Amino acid sequence: MDEKKMLIVDDDAGDRKMMRRHLSKLYPTNSILEAESGETARSFVDEEVEVIFLDYQLPDISGIDLMSSFFRRWPHCVIFIMTGQGDEEIAKSAILSGAADYISKSAITPGALQRMIANGLQVARMKWRIEEHQKELQQFSDVLVHDLRAPIRAIKFLSDQILEDFAAGDMDEVTREFDLMKKSVSKMSDLIERLASHINPHSEGAPEMIAAESLVESACLAISQDIANSDAIISTEHNDISVSCFPPDISQLLQNLISNSIKYRSKEQPQIDISVKQLSSGVQFAIQDNGIGVPEEYRKRIFEPFKRLQRSSDLPGSGLGLATCAKIAKRHDGEIWCDPNVSSGTLIRFSLKLPPPMTLPDQEDDEEETVVPAAFRDTQARARH
Known part of the structure; x- marks a missing residue:
């Protein structure tokens, strides 16, 4: 995915210059786009924009009216809504329309911008996580109703049968039915554990810099018995790369992918190749195997909760493993996908792009010469007359 960008939408060239100057100093690695009208802003359809500073009043459209098209695209x-003069009604309508914050141009300083962006991104990400959890809870309830109904019915039926056969003195049949009941209980327990793992909230604490080699070793150690039982051969190419991440999450992601490669193996001895490469903003892992592969029509759907290949329906699993992988990648500002450019087996790639922590600007930045905003120029002109 392309690097995230910032967009300034303002018809005043001086205000845009001021904003670009402040933002470039605060976030020198970010790309900053400019638009003098709503029409120009809409032309950036192929860009990945994360932060938008939007003038309340543009020549061709109100900033408030433009927000809906921005949210559809991004x-x-x-x-953040900007205006030449403070107005409580404008601020209220901006927030109600979905703006993260509102600021008068006369109040814009590097420190104010950085606080707005940091707080706005934090609140927005919390909101997105809440929305994701709401969807997952709905899926959770659907599974409880659907997938748990069958084993519960089986347990009830077997309980009745056990009582009848015990009364009749048929202990062999009682033993067989108890074994069947244990399998039903085990199935329910496994499903509940997988659901709990999938909806588990974000890892606590701050991300760490950790060697990719250490993450792979940790994952392999956790499933060493499965690796040994399948006689799988695992090769790694980590290139001494370090990763900014929540280590337990990424270890779990790797465990799920390696386990899948073992579970969906072909008749050949499992061969799993794990490699890591550096990206301009993060890292990318690749896990390739010589298993049964994934048909083209399933390559996107397998990362959705409870989606499984039809031909793998006889294998154990809940359909949550890859969905959990997708969720973990997303938590790390990355993505996961099934590479289509393979002739046999499966190649899964995932990226991790946690941004570096933001640092406060030097105090002297506020004291440097700045471009005078339009609101100041208008006020000064009126004062002179």
């Missing part, structure tokens, strides 16, 4: 963007 549903997770954070929008």
Whole structure:
């Protein structure tokens, strides 16, 4: 995915210059786009915009009216409304329309911008996580109703049968029915554990820099018995790369992918190749195997909760493993996908792009010469007359 960008939408060239100057100093690695009208802003359809500073009044459209089209194109963007003069009604309508915050141009300083962006992104990400959890809870309830109904019915039926056969003195049949009941209980327990793992909230604490080699070793150690039982051969190419991440999450992600490669193996001895490469903003892992592969029509759907290949329906599993992988990658500002450019087996790639922590600007930045905003120029002109 392309690097995230910031967009300034303002018809005043001086205000845009001021904003670009402040933002470039605060976030020198970010790309900053400019638009002098709503029409120009809409032309950035191929860009990945994360933060938008939007003038309340543009020549061709109101900033408030423009927000809806921005949210359709960039549903997770954070929008800040700017105006030449403070107005409580404008601030209220901006927030109600989905803006993260509102600021008068006369109050814009590097420190104010950085606080707005940090707080806005934090609140927005919390909101997105809440929305995700709401969807997952709905899926959770659907599974409880559907997938748990069958084993519960089986346990009830077997309980009745056990009582009848025990009364009749048929202990062999009682033993067989108890074994069947244990399998039904085990199935329910496994499903509940997988659901709990999938909806588990974000890891606590701050991300760490950790060697990719250490993450792979940790994952392999956790499933060493499965690796040994399957006689799988695992090769790694980590290139001495370090990763910014929540280590337990990434270890779990790797465990799920390696386990899948073992579970969906072909008749050949499992061969799993794990490699890591550096990206411009993060890292990318690749896990390739010589298993049964994934048909083209399933390559996107397998990362959705409770989706499984039809031909693998006889294998154990709940359909949550890859969905959990997708969720973990997303928590790390990355993504996961099934590479289509393979002739046999499966190649899964995932990226991790946790941004570096933001640092406060030097105090002297506020004292440097700045471009005078339009609101100041208008006020000064009126004062002179």
